[in-house]
Each structure stands twice: as C-alpha cells, then as structure tokens.
Amino acid sequence: FIKSGIRALVRLLKLRIQKMVNTKFEIEPFEWENNFSLWYSTVEDILVWGGLINMFQGKDKKLAKMSGEDWEGCDMKAVSSILLSLAHEVKYSMMNKTSPSELWKKLREDLLVQVIDKSFIPQETVVLVANE
Numbered sequence: 001f002i003k004s005g006i007r008a009l010v011r012l013l014k015l016r017i018q019k020m021v022n023t024k025f026e027i028e029p030f031e032w033e034n035n036f037s038l039w040y041s042t043v044e045d046i047l048v049w050g051g052l053i054n055m056f057q058g059k060d061k062k063l064a065k066m067s068g069e070d071w072e073g074c075d076m077k078a079v080s081s082i083l084l085s086l087a088h089e090v091k092y093s094m095m096n097k098t099s100p101s102e103l104w105k106k107l108r109e110d111l112l113v114q115v116i117d118k119s120f121i122p123q124e125t126v127v128l129v130a131n132e
Helices: 002-021 036-049 053-057 068-084 088-092 100-119 123-131
Strands: none
Touching (some): 036 053, 036 100, 068 100
C-alpha cells in the first residue's frame, strides 16, 4: 500500500514538473505609453523564473561554476527575452545592445526622455489633443 502511494505521489510530482517546464508566459509588448514599472517587473519575474536574472550583475559577477561560453549563452538569452517583449518601435532603438544591463539602462534612459518631453508640452496642446 505504501509503495503504491509513493508511486502515485511520484507520478503527480512528475506531472507538475512537466507542466512547469511547459509553462508559457505572455507579456504585452512594451510601448512608450505602457506602464514601464509593471512591464519591467513582469519581465524581471520571467527572467528570474528562467534563471537568467544573474545576467544583470555583469560579467565581473559571473558564477564561478559557469564557463565563459555558458555565461555568453545566458547573456544572449536574457537580451533576446527582453527584446522579444518590446514593441517594434521600441525594439528598433534597442537592437544594438548586447548585454541585459546595458539594455535595461537604455530603456530607462529613453523612458525618462519620453516622460520629460511629454511634461514640457504646453497645457493647451494637451487639451486640444484630448478633445480631437
């Protein structure tokens, strides 16, 4: 009786693990109008889940057990994961970034420029645009 219970538990665990492996995450592509903080948090969660969050610490923080090739591969996966979650017009200006930390920095800088540009639009213009 105990052996059959253990077997059933093992099958259940294998099934749950298989579901975790096949998990897909959907994220709305980031556009400048989206909530950056929410998008950033979601992408960060996906990278943590995928084991790629260490890539943001830079090469000097490379895990001792990782080879240079493994690190480069994970670095590329992290960059690719971020780029895949960007809208085309945002992605176009980010395609030349080769490290996750460089890509995050550029996204934050460009977002700040977008926010500053919008804050200097005269109030009348905003009202006119809103009424069209």
